[in-house]
Amino acid sequence: MAEKSDVIVIGAGAAGMMCAIRAGQRGHSVLVLDHAKTPGEKIRISGGGRCNFTNIHAGPKNFLSANPHFCKSALARFTPADFVAMVDRHKIAWHEKTLGQLFCDDSAKDIIHMLLDEMRSAGAEWQLRTEITGIEKTDGGFRVSTSEGTYDCASLVIATGGKSIPKMGATGFAYRIAEQFGLAMTETRPGLVPLTLDPVLLEAIAPLSGIAAPAEIRHGKTAFREALLFTHRGLSGPAILQISSYWREGEGITVDIEPDVDLLQHLKKAKQTNGRQSAQTALAEILPKRLAQYLTEREGISGNMADLSDKALSRLADAAQNWTVKPSGSEGYRTAEVTLGGIDTSVLDSKTMEAKAVPGLYFIGECVDVTGWLGGYNFQWAWASGFAAGESL
Structure with missing residues (x-):
């Protein structure tokens, strides 16, 4: 019974x-x-x-x-x-x-x-x-x-x-x-889950694995301002986990690293005060060194700050603070x-x-x-x- x-x-x-x-x-x-x-x-x-x-x-x-x-x-x-x-x-x-x-x-x-x-x-x-x-x-x-x-x-x-x-x-x-x-x-x-990247982009950002930085991650009208973490699979950290619940496959997200800093103004000031330094060095005063190196190389920006146009500096600032990334997927229920x-x-x-x-x-x-x-x-x-x-x- x-x-x-x-x-x-x-x-x-x-x-x-x-x-x-x-x-x-x-x-x-x-x-x-x-x-x-x-x-x-x-x-x-x-x-x-x-x-x-x-x-x-x-x-x-x-x-x-x-x-x-x-x-x-x-x-x-x-x-x-x-x-x-x-x-x-x-x-x-x-x-x-x-x-x-x-x-x-x-x-x-x-x-x-x-x-x-x-x-x-x-x-x-x-x-x-x-x-x-x-x-x-x-x-x-x-x-x-x-x-x-x-x-x-x-x-x-x-x-x-x-x-x-x-x-x-x-x-x-x-x-x-x-x-x-x-x-x-x-x-x-899956929700609150790390996002993965396609093999080409993943290989390009491989040197960034393990780097964390404050960021604002945006998707449509939704934005979260917390830490971003680069991993060997793609992107993680609280800001990415948050946005993952709103993101759908095939869509892009916008990455703004160090959102509380006006990066363009920082670069312009660095150009005026120390024009002989490289853009990578100036950027590394705000961003992690490996990330600064990746972004300057990706944008093809080299030489002394004094020789760079404001347009080039704007492009570099945008690379860090208005970076559109299209994840290929998520890590799934295993880590969600x-x-x-x-x-x-x-x-x-x-x-x-x-x-x-x-x-x-x-x-x-x-x-x-x-x-x-x-x-x-x-x-x-x-x-x-x-x-x-x-x-x-």
Whole structure:
């Protein structure tokens, strides 16, 4: 005979654990199932092992979705301040880094332990190393068949994430369940991911591998100002990861290196004050030496500054600050931090995360077509959507 719970949550990640906590606090019997050996694996590796657990600026403007209004309800009802209050209650030390990003002082494991303690206090149970082999609708709710037995529940919450970082156990499980119940999906693709370059350009910039510089990366009307990193595969760094969620194959991006510096004015001044130096030397006062060498050689600019026209200097400044690059692709789900797209928000209730056509079935977290920027936003969506579902159960 199948074991019975009020609520089964499939997925012991950020969203799933938060949902289990809130559902348990509301008096429901809750069972969390996951195929992983340990809970919260993505939490553990996030933020360099210190977990960028939220962002104090998190709001609808920081999320991508076919329906930009969908996330508003959940984000408003469980805010970064609400999560910080939980962190403070557990006496976990934290600090703010740039752009409102909050990190643990010590370890991401502190957040996992906190969530497990909260689940324990709420009476929620969890079972790991459990493969889900089937889900079916029953008169009383749902039946979940697993490698460890069969479980019945009145409400079923899918919190298994997207396809990003498959080595951490990510699969398209949530999408298969949505398909099984006839729920619409939007196109999925890797997000917050390094971009790759075609072999010709990659060979040309090979000497730049490992160089980082402040940059503004633009795509259409969207721009991010953070670090740019040249790699042996192409372009990475926070600014590139951010823009990757907006970029589509076949499109170009504009790279502006050292955007806070008027490079043309710097070069003109260098020409006046020390006309005997080379353009490469003058450029290297602002840019990394190898990058300065690459750009001057690429633009065919040599000789003393005094002999260079303002037009040549303008071309050189543009090479660094108005550089159009056409990526050939991305590194894919292997290194993507998130999955863009997913369960179409039109089939879900924005207040409860319940599937409108399948009462008792909920989808939360990354598997839904709501994707945050880099910097703690996706964790905030996990907490908020998990809380919204837990609150409505």
